Amino acid sequence: MIGLERCAAARDSAAMAGPSAPCDPCAPVAAWKRHILRQLRHRDRTQKALFLELVPAYNHLLEKAELLAKFSEKLKSEPKDVISTPHQDSREEASGTGPDQVSSPASLKVKWQQEKKGLQLVCGEMAYQVVRKSAALNTLQSQLEERQGRLEALQACVVQLQEARAQQSRQLEERQAENSAQREAYETLREQAAHQEAALRRLQEEARDLLEQLVQRKARAAAERNLRNERRERANQARVSQELKKAAKRTVSISEIPNTLEDGTKEETVALGPAAKPEFLESDSCEKWKRPYRSASATSLTLSRCVDVVKGLLDFKKRRGHSVGGVSEQRYQSIPVCVSAQIPSQAQDVLDAHLSEVNAVCFAPNSSLLATGGADRLIHLWNVVGGRLEANQTLEGAGGSITSVDFDPSGSQVLAATYNQAAQLWKVGETQSKETLSGHKDKVTAAKFKLTRHQAVTGSRDRTVKEWDLGRAYCSRTINVLSYCNDVVCGDHIIISGHNDQKIRFWDSRGPHCIQVIPVQGRVTSLNLSHDQLHLLSCSRDNTLKVIDLRISNIRQVFRADGFKCSSDWTKAVFSPDRSYALVGSSNGTLYIWDVNTGKLETSLQGPHCTAVNAVAWCFSGNHVVSVDQVRKVVLWH
Amino acid sequence: MASEMESSLEVSFSSSCAVSGASGCLPPARSRIFKIIVIGDSNVGKTCLTYRFCAGRFPDRTEATIGVDFRERAVDIDGERIKIQLWDTAGQERFRKSMVQHYYRNVHAVVFVYDMTNMASFHSLPSWIEECKQHLLANDIPRILVGNKCDLRSAIQVPTDLAQKFADTHSMPLFETSAKNPNDNDHVEAIFMTLAHKLKSHKPLMLSQLPDNRISLKPETKPAVTCWC
Numbered sequence: 001m002i003g004l005e006r007c008a009a010a011r012d013s014a015a016m017a018g019p020s021a022p023c024d025p026c027a028p029v030a031a032w033k034r035h036i037l038r039q040l041r042h043r044d045r046t047q048k049a050l051f052l053e054l055v056p057a058y059n060h061l062l063e064k065a066e067l068l069a070k071f072s073e074k075l076k077s078e079p080k081d082v083i084s085t086p087h088q089d090s091r092e093e094a095s096g097t098g099p100d101q102v103s104s105p106a107s108l109k110v111k112w113q114q115e116k117k118g119l120q121l122v123c124g125e126m127a128y129q130v131v132r133k134s135a136a137l138n139t140l141q142s143q144l145e146e147r148q149g150r151l152e153a154l155q156a157c158v159v160q161l162q163e164a165r166a167q168q169s170r171q172l173e174e175r176q177a178e179n180s181a182q183r184e185a186y187e188t189l190r191e192q193a194a195h196q197e198a199a200l201r202r203l204q205e206e207a208r209d210l211l212e213q214l215v216q217r218k219a220r221a222a223a224e225r226n227l228r229n230e231r232r233e234r235a236n237q238a239r240v241s242q243e244l245k246k247a248a249k250r251t252v253s254i255s256e257i258p259n260t261l262e263d264g265t266k267e268e269t270v271a272l273g274p275a276a277k278p279e280f281l282e283s284d285s286c287e288k289w290k291r292p293y294r295s296a297s298a299t300s301l302t303l304s305r306c307v308d309v310v311k312g313l314l315d316f317k318k319r320r321g322h323s324v325g326g327v328s329e330q331r332y333q334s335i336p337v338c339v340s341a342q343i344p345s346q347a348q349d350v351l352d353a354h355l356s357e358v359n360a361v362c363f364a365p366n367s368s369l370l371a372t373g374g375a376d377r378l379i380h381l382w383n384v385v386g387g388r389l390e391a392n393q394t395l396e397g398a399g400g401s402i403t404s405v406d407f408d409p410s411g412s413q414v415l416a417a418t419y420n421q422a423a424q425l426w427k428v429g430e431t432q433s434k435e436t437l438s439g440h441k442d443k444v445t446a447a448k449f450k451l452t453r454h455q456a457v458t459g460s461r462d463r464t465v466k467e468w469d470l471g472r473a474y475c476s477r478t479i480n481v482l483s484y485c486n487d488v489v490c491g492d493h494i495i496i497s498g499h500n501d502q503k504i505r506f507w508d509s510r511g512p513h514c515i516q517v518i519p520v521q522g523r524v525t526s527l528n529l530s531h532d533q534l535h536l537l538s539c540s541r542d543n544t545l546k547v548i549d550l551r552i553s554n555i556r557q558v559f560r561a562d563g564f565k566c567s568s569d570w571t572k573a574v575f576s577p578d579r580s581y582a583l584v585g586s587s588n589g590t591l592y593i594w595d596v597n598t599g600k601l602e603t604s605l606q607g608p609h610c611t612a613v614n615a616v617a618w619c620f621s622g623n624h625v626v627s628v629d630q631v632r633k634v635v636l637w638h
Numbered sequence: 639m640a641s642e643m644e645s646s647l648e649v650s651f652s653s654s655c656a657v658s659g660a661s662g663c664l665p666p667a668r669s670r671i672f673k674i675i676v677i678g679d680s681n682v683g684k685t686c687l688t689y690r691f692c693a694g695r696f697p698d699r700t701e702a703t704i705g706v707d708f709r710e711r712a713v714d715i716d717g718e719r720i721k722i723q724l725w726d727t728a729g730q731e732r733f734r735k736s737m738v739q740h741y742y743r744n745v746h747a748v749v750f751v752y753d754m755t756n757m758a759s760f761h762s763l764p765s766w767i768e769e770c771k772q773h774l775l776a777n778d779i780p781r782i783l784v785g786n787k788c789d790l791r792s793a794i795q796v797p798t799d800l801a802q803k804f805a806d807t808h809s810m811p812l813f814e815t816s817a818k819n820p821n822d823n824d825h826v827e828a829i830f831m832t833l834a835h836k837l838k839s840h841k842p843l844m845l846s847q848l849p850d851n852r853i854s855l856k857p858e859t860k861p862a863v864t865c866w867c
Contacts, residue, residue, distance in 0.1 A: 211704065215736055218705025222725075222740035225708060229671055229723070229744055236670065510814070 076122045341576035341622030343593055344637035347607040348387040351634045353380055358628035359570060359614050360404045364411040367619035369428070370626055371395075372634055373402030373416050381414075381428065382634075384624060389636055395426045397433035400443075403570060404487075408449040415456055417447035423458045425470060435473040439466060445570065446487045457495050459485030465497050465507070479507055481514075486569055489529040489536070491550075496536060498524030500569070504538055504548070516553055520546055526572040526615075530579040535596075537582050539573035541566050545582050547596060559594040561601045567612030567630075577620050585613020585627050591637070608635050669712075671721040672837045674830075675741050677766055678751035679759040680729030683786040686817035687751060688726040690826045696818045703728045705737050713831065715838050722834055742773035746837050747780040752801075754785040754814060755793040760801065767808060780836050783810045784829060789819035 354374030361372045370382040370389065379395040379402060399420030406415045413434075414426045423444050425435040437447075442462035449456050454471040461484045467477040483501035490496070494515075495507040500523045506516040522542030529536055535556070536548040543566050545559040559582055567587030574583050581602060582594045589609030593602045611630045618625050625637040676684045680702060689697045692709040707726040712719055727741055728734040734741075748770055753759040763783070770781070783805045785796060798814060805812035815825045 211733075215705045215733060219737045219740055221708075222706050222737055225723075226673075226740060226743045229673055232671060233744070 076118065077126055341578045341580055341618065342638075343581065343602060344591075344605065344625040345603075346638060347605075347635050348638045349389050349636040350608045351389055352632045353382075353389075353628070353634040354378065354632050356632060357401075357614065357630045358632060358634060360402055360416070360572075361615045361617045361626050361628045361634070362405045362407055362414075363617050363619040363624075363626070364407045364428075365409055365620055366411050367621040367624070369407075369411065370617070370619075371405045371407065371414055372626075372628055373398075373405040374628075374632075375401040377401060377418070379405055379414060379416055379426070384619070384636065387636070387638055389634065393429070393431065395433070396431055397426075398424055399436075403444065404446045404448075406448045409451060413449070415447045415449055417444035417458060417460075419443045421460070421462075423447035423456070423468075425456075425473075435470065437466075437468050437470075437473060437475070439475045439478075440464065445485060448488055448490055450490045451492055457488050457490050459488035459497050461485065465495065467495070467509070477509075481505060486524055487527045487572070489527045491529060491533045494550075496527055496529070498527045498538060498540075500524075502540065504536070506553075518548060518553065518555065520544075520555070522566075523569060525566060525569050528572075528574045530575045531577060532579065535575070535579060537573055537575050539566060539571055539584055541569070545573050545584055545594065547582065557596065557599050559592075559599070559601070561592050561594075561604065563588065563590065563604070564592050568614065570614065571612070572615035574616055574618050576618050577622050581618075583616050583618060583625060585609070585616050585629070587612040589613055589629060591616065591625075591627055605637065607637070609633060669719050669721060670838075671723050672746040672834065673723045673725060673744060674747045674749060674833065674837075675725040675727055675745050676749045676751055677727050677741070677770070678729060679753070679756075679762050679766075682729065682751045682753040682756070682759045683817050684729060684751050685726050687749075687784065687786060687815075687826060688724040690817040691722075691830045692724060702730055702733060704733045706734075706741065713834055715831075715834055718838065720834060720838060722830060724830075738769070738773060742770070745774070745779065747782070747833055748774075749782055749784055749833070750810070751784045751786055752796065753787055754796045754801075755787050755790050757795040760785075760796045760804075763804065780833065781808070781810045782829070782833060783808070783812045785812065785814040787816055787818070788814045789816035789821075 353372050355376040355378075357375040358372055359374060361370065363370055368384050369392065370384055371379055372382070373379045377396075377398045377400060379398065381392040381395065382389040383392045395414060395416075398416060398418050399422060400418040402416050402418055404417040407413070408415070412428050414428060415423060416426070417423045421438065421440045421442060421444060423437040423440075424433045425437070426432075427434050437456070437458065440458065440460040440462050441464075442460050444458050444460045446459040447456060448458075450467075454469060455476075456468045456470055457465065458468065459465045463481050463484060465479040465481060465485055465488055466475050467479075468474065469476045479495075479497075481497065481499060483499040483503070485497050485499055487498045488495060493509045495509065497505050497507070499505065502520055502523055504518045504520060504524055504527065505514050506518075508515050520538060520540045520542070522540035522544070524538055524540050526539040527536060528538075534550055536550055538546045538548065540546070543560065543564055546555050547557040547559075548554065549556040563586060564584070565587040566584075571585065575581070575596070576583065580596055582596055583591060585591050589606070589611055591605040591607070591613065593604070594600065595602045609627065609629045610633075613627050613629045616625060616627045623638065627635050627637065629635075676688055678684055685700045685703050685707065686697055688707075688709045689695070689700075692711045703726055705728055709724045709726060710721055711724075712721050714720075725741060725745075728737070750763055750766055750770075752763055767781075783801070785798075785801055788794070798812075801814070802812050813825075813829045815829060817826055
């Protein structure tokens with residue numbers, strides 16, 4: 001109400017101010033605006049207090065009116081059931097009072113009808129409300145039912161859960177019981193474990209003590225055994241020395257036996273053969289003492305000397321590279337060693353040794369015996385005496401042209417390869433062949449003794465290399481190669497073969513496969529192994545000699561010379577025994593010697609050979625060289 | 639285990655007793671004994687090797703050797719009866735520490751064994767060789783190097799050329815063998831026989847006990863040795 005009035009006031013003032021506004025547009029406008037505003041505020045302040053009481057009072061009235069309205073509504077709804085009685089009453093009243101209120105019946109009737117209408121309206125409204133309420137009731141009832149249903153379900157659930165809970169609590173109890181039982185069991189077990197651990201500790205201590213005792217006893221046993229060994233050794237030594245003394249005494253009376261050993265000879269070599277060896281050892285106490293001597297000290301001199309000789313011979317460590325063998329082996333116990341070789345300078349002796357071509361030549365380890373093999377199927381043995389060759393013996397029985405001869409390291413046997421598809425073995429001193437190693441299917445080109453006893457290796461043009469057990473004349477192994485084999489050599493446990501396909505192949509006696517292949521340019525005609533087995537000399541048809549270092553398995557040097565021509569597939573080249581020189585014969589009969597250390601051609605020797613030199617040999621003492629050629633000649637060089 | 643140990647002990651003792659009995663009644667003429675010790679890491683097969691040589695077969699099962707086991711075998715070499723006394727030593731340090739000096743006393747040859755399938759056993763060879771050097775008075779005792787278990791071809795870790803190089807630098811011959819594989823049976827035998835041969839020819843007479851003779855004569859013996867080339 002205040003707002004309205006204010007509004008009106010504002011409108012009035014605005015209407016009043018309206019016309020004056022255009023006449024004073026600028027500052028005066030602001031001034032009167034402010035003025036009006038001030039006035040208005042002032043009026044607001046002064047009149048607001050008057051209305052402040054009025055507002056709550058009015059609000060109160062409004063509330064009351066509302067209350068009354070509600071009340072009256074209630075009253076309107078009540079008359080429905082009493083509608084008839086008041087109706088009659090009112091009719092009676094109307095009839096009764098008719099006379100009293102004559103003027104009013106019509107108005108009463110109107111009033112009554114109005115009332116009736118109002119009541120009917122109210123009644124309809126009520127009926128509608130009843131319908132609505134009943135509908136609401138229905139929904140509520142259905143909700144209630146639903147709730148009850150849910151409640152029942154929930155109760156059932158509760159029952160179930162309670163049951164489950166009971167069950168679980170039972171289980172829990174059981175478990176607890178179980179647990180406690182197990183706990184008890186565990187406790188007992190733990191106790192037992194503690195006991196047993198203690199027992200174990202005790203036992204371990206005991207074991208340690210026992211072990212210590214055992215070790216002590218073993219130590220004592222070892223000491224005892226050592227002592228016994230020593231005693232035994234001493235006894236043996238005492239006996240030996242007694243025997244020696246006895247022997248010495250005995251020999252005093254025998255002084256006429258001729259000298260059996262030539263001590264002073266320069267040519268004495270180390271080549272004590274395996275056959276000679278045991279006799280030598282066995283006889284040291286007997287025969288040795290038979291030689292004349294001057295005094296007792298002389299005797300012991302020879303004794304110790306012979307001992308030293310044997311020791312020197314058999315020095316275990318002298319030779320290196322004894323790698324292994326799969327076969328039981330006996331090595332030759334003496335290998336000649338050359339300190340320095342002399343380069344030959346002149347031909348000392350020239351012989352027509354064979355009826356035709358001479359293919360092979362070889363010195364015995366003692367350097368005084370020479371073997372030559374020729375196409376006439378004969379092997380001649382020669383003594384090298386005083387710069388001359390003296391015929392010693394002829395070995396017969398070869399089935400074909402001889403291609404290679406070899407002495408065994410003891411010098412007592414000769415092995416030759418022949419065109420007759422076999423290798424044959426002779427004993428020095430017997431003219432007839434002792435064994436024939438047959439099995440190859442083509443010409444045998446090389447046959448060499450191994451350094452272990454009773455073993456040999458042959459190479460053949462049937463593309464195989466065979467190992468032989470000479471004790472049983474039996475081929476112990478056959479190696480198949482792809483190419484003709486022209487030469488083989490053997491190290492301690494290595495077999496090296498030279499082939500027509502320009503390759504040198506290495507075979508280990510332990511393994512089945514080729515362990516290495518070294519290609520050279522040209523067909524390999526010969527191989528020669530140095531005495532320390534560290535270097536290999538090969539000769540090939542490209543007119544070169546090659547030195548292969550076996551430690552690094554590589555070609556170390558290549559020797560060539562103007563005029564040197566490799567004449568055939570079986571031209572043989574050799575190292576000097578001290579490995580300082582390499583020697584080979586050329587197709588024009590000249591010998592070429594290279595210095596291995598410098599790699600230079602040392603010398604070339606022209607001499608009695610008119611045709612190609614097939615093979616050369618350098619004796620182990622280093623001072624003789626022999627060459628053989630294609631027309632029967634054997635030449636000894638010094 | 640305990641029984642095994644006992645039995646092995648018993649064997650070694652009984653055999654030693656037998657030997658002592660024999661030696662008590664004067665040893666047979668010319669029967670020499672060569673004491674050969676077999677050393678190397680534990681579990682490389684020392685026991686098996688020696689067992690193979692002396693009993694001719696591969697042992698069914700073996701325990702770690704404690705201290706030392708003695709095995710003997712008499713062999714005939716060039717008509718001479720020779721007893722090879724193998725000392726199968728313990729590889730484990732704790733079983734051998736107090737015994738080392740006994741091992742090396744008056745030994746005639748030393749066999750170093752490594753396991754070809756175990757690089758570590760090969761790498762510890764220098765320490766064995768060092769121990770050997772420390773305990774040996776003489777330098778010229780034959781020594782050989784044996785690679786065992788060569789039958790396990792697929793598991794081999796130590797290549798032959800490496801072993802050969804090593805053997806060369808220590809100037810020992812190298813043998814690769816297997817105590818187990820029957821095909822290599824005579825191989826084991828061959829190794830020891832080779833060694834026996836070497837030993838037999840190495841010191842034909844024991845003159846170490848007659849030093850006076852030897853020393854007085856030495857200067858005169860020299861020329862004889864030098865002219866043998």
